[in-house]
Amino acid sequence: xxxxxxxxxxxxxxxxxxxxxxxxxxxxxxxxxxxxxxxxxxxxxxxxxxxxxxxxxxxxxxxxxxxxxxxxxxxxxxxxxxxxxxxxxxxxxxxxxxxxxxxxxxxxxxxxxxxxxxxxxxxxxxxxxxxxxxxxxxxxxxxxxxxxxxxxxxxxxxxxxxxxxxxxxxxxxxxxxxxxxxxxxxxxxxxxxxxxxxxxxxxxxxxxxxxxxxxxxxxxxxxxxxxxxxxxxxxxxxxxxxxxxxxxxxxxxxxxxxxxxxxxxxxxxxxxxxxxxxxxxxxxxxxxxxxxxxxxxxxxxxxxx
Amino acid sequence: xxxxxxxxxxxxxxxxxxxxxxxxxxxxxxxxxxxxxxxxxxxxxxxxxxxxxxxxxxxxxxxxxxxxxxxxxxxxxxxxxxxxxxxxxxxxxxxxxxxxxxxxxxxxxxxxxxxxxxxxxxxxxxxxxxxxxxxxxxxxxxxxxxxxxxxxxxxxxxxxxxxxxxxxxxxxxxxxxxxxxxxxxxxxxxxxxxxxxxxxxxxxxxxxxxxxxxxxxxxxxxxxxxxxxxxxxxxxxxxxxxxxxxxxxxxxxxxxxxxxxxxxxxxxxxxxxxxxxxxxxxxxxxxxxxxxxxxxxxxxxxxxxxxxxxxxxxxxxxxxxxxxxxxxxxxxxxxxxxxxxxxxxxxxxxxxxxxxxxxxxxx
Numbered sequence: 001x002x003x004x005x006x007x008x009x010x011x012x013x014x015x016x017x018x019x020x021x022x023x024x025x026x027x028x029x030x031x032x033x034x035x036x037x038x039x040x041x042x043x044x045x046x047x048x049x050x051x052x053x054x055x056x057x058x059x060x061x062x063x064x065x066x067x068x069x070x071x072x073x074x075x076x077x078x079x080x081x082x083x084x085x086x087x088x089x090x091x092x093x094x095x096x097x098x099x100x101x102x103x104x105x106x107x108x109x110x111x112x113x114x115x116x117x118x119x120x121x122x123x124x125x126x127x128x129x130x131x132x133x134x135x136x137x138x139x140x141x142x143x144x145x146x147x148x149x150x151x152x153x154x155x156x157x158x159x160x161x162x163x164x165x166x167x168x169x170x171x172x173x174x175x176x177x178x179x180x181x182x183x184x185x186x187x188x189x190x191x192x193x194x195x196x197x198x199x200x201x202x203x204x205x206x207x208x209x210x211x212x213x214x215x216x217x218x219x220x221x222x223x224x225x226x227x228x229x230x231x232x233x234x235x236x237x238x239x240x241x242x243x244x245x246x247x248x249x250x251x252x253x254x255x256x257x258x259x260x261x262x263x264x265x266x267x268x269x270x271x272x273x274x275x276x277x278x279x280x281x282x283x284x285x286x287x288x289x290x291x292x293x294x295x296x297x298x299x300x301x302x303x304x305x
Numbered sequence: 306x307x308x309x310x311x312x313x314x315x316x317x318x319x320x321x322x323x324x325x326x327x328x329x330x331x332x333x334x335x336x337x338x339x340x341x342x343x344x345x346x347x348x349x350x351x352x353x354x355x356x357x358x359x360x361x362x363x364x365x366x367x368x369x370x371x372x373x374x375x376x377x378x379x380x381x382x383x384x385x386x387x388x389x390x391x392x393x394x395x396x397x398x399x400x401x402x403x404x405x406x407x408x409x410x411x412x413x414x415x416x417x418x419x420x421x422x423x424x425x426x427x428x429x430x431x432x433x434x435x436x437x438x439x440x441x442x443x444x445x446x447x448x449x450x451x452x453x454x455x456x457x458x459x460x461x462x463x464x465x466x467x468x469x470x471x472x473x474x475x476x477x478x479x480x481x482x483x484x485x486x487x488x489x490x491x492x493x494x495x496x497x498x499x500x501x502x503x504x505x506x507x508x509x510x511x512x513x514x515x516x517x518x519x520x521x522x523x524x525x526x527x528x529x530x531x532x533x534x535x536x537x538x539x540x541x542x543x544x545x546x547x548x549x550x551x552x553x554x555x556x557x558x559x560x561x562x563x564x565x566x567x568x569x570x571x572x573x574x575x576x577x578x579x580x581x582x583x584x585x586x587x588x589x590x591x592x593x594x595x596x597x598x599x600x601x602x603x604x605x606x607x608x609x610x611x612x613x614x615x616x617x618x619x620x621x622x623x624x625x626x627x628x629x630x631x632x633x634x635x636x637x638x639x640x641x642x643x644x645x646x647x648x649x650x651x652x653x654x655x656x657x658x659x660x661x662x663x664x665x666x667x668x
Contacts, residue, residue, distance in 0.1 A: 035443055090614055097621040099442075100371070104570045105617045107563050111610035119604045232450075232559070239447050275469075279458040282451030289448055290436050 005143035007265040008258070013149045013218065015257020016156040020211035021234035022241070022249035023163065024083075024204025030180040030244035031200050032095070037106040038086055039208060040231010041113040042079050046209025047222045048117070050075035051128055060129035068131040068217075072155070075213045076206040083205025084198050092194070117224035125223040128216035148218040159210055160250060163203065167246065172199055180244065229278065233260075236281045240288055242298020251296060256281045323484040330480045345480075351588040352483035353545050356490045358568040358584035359577060360537030363494050365566070366575040367503065368530045369510025370438060371446045373562045375538050377453025380557035381429045382422030382539025383546035384466050387474040389418050390547065394475070415477040419486070419543045426539020427532050429456065434531035438524065441513075450559055461554045471553040478548035486544060490537050495577055497533070506530055510575070571616060573623030582624055 021043050028036045053074045054060050059067030090109050094102055132151060136144040167173035178186040179196045187193045215230075216222050237256045241248025263272060263280045288296060330345045340348070361375050394414050401410035437448040466472050497503050505526045508516040517523050546552045564587065572583025590612065594605035601608070616624075 029443075033443075035446075090618075093618050094621050098574075100566075100570050100574060101617055101621040104567055105614055107567065108610050108614040108617060112607060112614065115604075115606035115610055119607050236447065236451070239444065243443070273462055275462055276458060279455045282454050286437070286448055286451050286455075289440060289444060293440055293444060 002140060002142040003265065005140050007261050009139075009143065009145050009149060011258035011261035012254060013152050013257070014261060015254035016152050017211045017215050017218075017253075018230070018234045018237045018257050019250040019253025020156050020159065020207045020214075021231060022238040022253045023160070023246065024208045025235050025238040026241070026243055026246060026249040027176075027200050027204045029238070031176065031183070031197055032091070032102075033099070034091065034102050035106060035235065036091075036201075036204075037103070037231075037235075038109040038113060039204065040227035040229075040234065041110050042083055042086075042205045042227070043208040043212045043215075043231060043234075044117070044222070044224060044227035045082055045113065045212070046075045046079040046205075047128070047212030047216045047226065048121075048224075049078040049209065050213040050216060051126065051222060053078075054129045054131060059131055063131055063133040065132075068151075071131060072210060072213050075209045079205040079209030079212075080202035083201040083208075087198055087201040092197075114224055114228070121224060123224060125221045128220040128222050130217070130220060132217055146218075148214075152214045152218060155210060155214055159207060163207070163246070166203070172196070176200060233278075233281045236285045240285050240295055242295030245295065245297045245299075248295055248297035256284065259284055319488055320485075323481050323488075326484065327479055327481040347588060347592050349478070349480060349483055349548055351585050352480065352487045353541050353548070354565070354568060354584035354588050355487045355581050356483075356541040356544070357538055357565045358572070358580040359487075359490050359494050360534045360541070361565050362569045362574070362577065362580040363497065363506075363537075364530050364534040366569055366580065367498055367510060368506040368527060369513075370527055370531065371442060372449040372531070372534075373446050373559065373566060374433065374449030374451075374453035374456075375534075375565045376557040376559065376561035377433075377449075377456040378426040378430055378535040378538040379542035379545065379561070380453075380456055380460060380554070381535075381542065382426040383542030383552055383557075384460055384463075384472070385425040385539075386418040386422035386543040387472055387546050387552055388466055389421055390414070390475050390477065391472070394418070411477070415482065415547070418477070418547070419482075419540050422543035423536040423540040426542065427536035429539075430532040430535025431528065434528045434535075438527045438531060450562065453557075453562060454559060457554050457557050460557075467552065469554070471551055474546050474550050474552055476547055476550045478544045483544055483548070486540055490540075491577060491581065493533070493537070497530070498577070502526065502529070507575075567613065569623075571613075571623055573625035573628065576623070576625045576629055578629045579623055579625035586624070 021039065024039050024042070025036060028034055028039070050071045053071045054067065057067070057070065059071060086109055090105055091102060094105055132147055135147045137146075137150075138144050165173075167176060175186070175191045175196045176199070178189065178191055179193050179200075183193055186196075212222075212227075233256055234253065237252035238249045239252070240255065241250070241252030243249075259280050260277050264274045264277050267274060267276060292298070330340050330348065357375060357379065361372065364370050364372050398410050398414050401413060404410075405413070433449065433452045437445060437452065440448055460466060461469055498506070505516065505521045508519065508521060509523050509526060513523055545556075549556075568583035568587045569580045570583070571586060572579030572581070591605065591609050594608050595602055597605055597608065
């Protein structure tokens with residue numbers, strides 16, 4: 001029972017990170033029908049932005065809550081700017097072309113970011129400065145929750161609620177929903193669609209960067225290729241929940257995080273090696289899509305001629 | 306000249322040419338001329354990539370089904386055949402050599418390995434294709450990617466084929482094999498595309514609902530083209546494994562599938578010669594960038610990805626679009642009936658144009 005609770009906590013921690021990244025995928029897809037393959041790399045950029053902020057501003061010396069807040073917000077702002085730049089210079093010029101073209105461009109951007117970071121910083125992992133005095137609190141017997149896990153839950157819940165508020169209660173959010181409903185009509189209604197798309201990229205990138213900094217607190221190792229697998233799984237989470245659907249992305253992220261942790265924790269008992277950790281996300285995705293082709297919470301679109 | 310004679314002649318010339326190139330690329334060289342091993346390697350990999358790109362073009366370019374799992378089928382072919390050649394080939398070859406001679410036995414065994422690789426990859430394609438081809442667009446893409454990753458991780462856990470440490474494979478592949486199968490792949494795909502099956506596939510790409518309404522069994526054709534495409538990818542995997550002589554599951558990560566897609570998009574989706582061109586360009590480009598002066602060569606992958614984005618921004622329809630590059634301009638121009646224009650006049654296949662506008666309009 002104790003280990004079960006422990007696995008649950010660990011799974012939800014990873015799941016929350018996946019959810020944060022998945023939100024960016026799902027928002028961009030909802031508006032542009034574009035799989036933004038560079039999004040996983042934005043998560044990495046966020047982590048590195050946090051790293052450089054922390055070391056340059058002198059927060060690396062010891063734990064400080066102020067430092068953490070500044071690093072987190074700074075990384076989110078930097079990532080948002082990077083996301084907006086990518087949209088402006090790589091995606092906007094080819095928006096009207098075939099889907100394949102935009103997809104290849106997205107892959108190109110992803111490769112560009114990864115390769116630039118590897119060329120400039122080297123592929124070796126770096127230790128992220130710990131801005132939080134790590135401490136564990138015991139729950140139910142032996143199960144424990146660490147301070148960084150609490151941080152992950154608190155920040156991600158706060159950010160998700162903030163996102164929900166932006167989308168449903170603000171003018172920009174209303175415009176975002178209109179654009180994702182129908183881009184051309186939204187334009188006809190006087191919405192500055194280019195601006196809204198830009199804002200969407202900024203929001204999604206900021207969330208991914210938050211995920212990057214939080215992960216780096218929980219597991220303090222960052223490297224330029226850390227976004228590939230995490231990004232892919234977050235994307236799977238977005239599709240699992242129903243791509244374009246915001247609560248779906250959160251649900252998908254949490255499910256994938258849990259599944260992964262349970263495979264590592266209990267897989268051996270039923271003959272599933274821990275190396276299947278990376279496969280389980282896909283297995284779940286395939287199973288779900290076979291029975292619900294538009295994801296768990298996605299709406300099925302009736303096909304018309 | 307009767308068509309059969311013409312074709313036999315063409316086949317003869319091609320085989321002669323391949324033998325000559327193969328000799329040229331071998332250690333002894335052709336009439337004293339040889340190619341440095343480094344260039345030989347690039348040419349071999351280009352040939353294998355041509356098979357991969359042309360086969361993927363069948364399902365993605367002509368049928369319009371977006372698959373990013375090609376590396377998975379390649380891996381299936383590579384590993385099953387390697388299992389054969391590592392554990393069984395020697396004894397078989399030994400027995401066969403007594404009957405038909407050493408060279409023939411060697412060739413026969415490898416041909417068998419290639420066929421086995423192709424067939425198992427086709428079976429994998431069937432298993433993956435039947436459930437997943439019901440999905441459309443991006444969902445299909447992510448599911449094929451998922452299957453490919455699962456295949457890779459399953460192989461990673463089979464100790465008999467090396468698992469995580471890699472698998473050393475005998476080197477059977479030479480350019481004759483690669484060239485032969487590249488030509489064979491192009492001929493097969495060309496013939497499919499120009500047959501009634503090809504018409505059905507293109508109609509599925511253009512509008513699946515309309516195709517179905519016209520009485521085309523869309524599922525059957527989609528699965529069929531997926532299976533053929535997987536089989537060819539499996540054969541490319543066999544050639545790849547027996548060329549590099551070392552298999553590691555890292556060679557079959559999804560980035561490899563991306564690379565193949567990049568080839569066909571770069572060359573022009575739905576163009577056979579485009580796929581060939583794309584495969585060659587994508588193989589050679591990173592190698593050429595090695596020659597960048599001084600410090601820049603450290604950034605060759607950065608330059609490579611920047612070039613990729615730049616090509617997409619400036620030529621979004623790919624280098625050839627849906628056109629074919631060939632010798633037809635030598636012939637007298639033939640009048641096409643009105644309405645038989647090649648699709649995608651402005652570089653955008655009609656399917657993409659209509660589906661993107663209509664899906665937006667519908668919602």
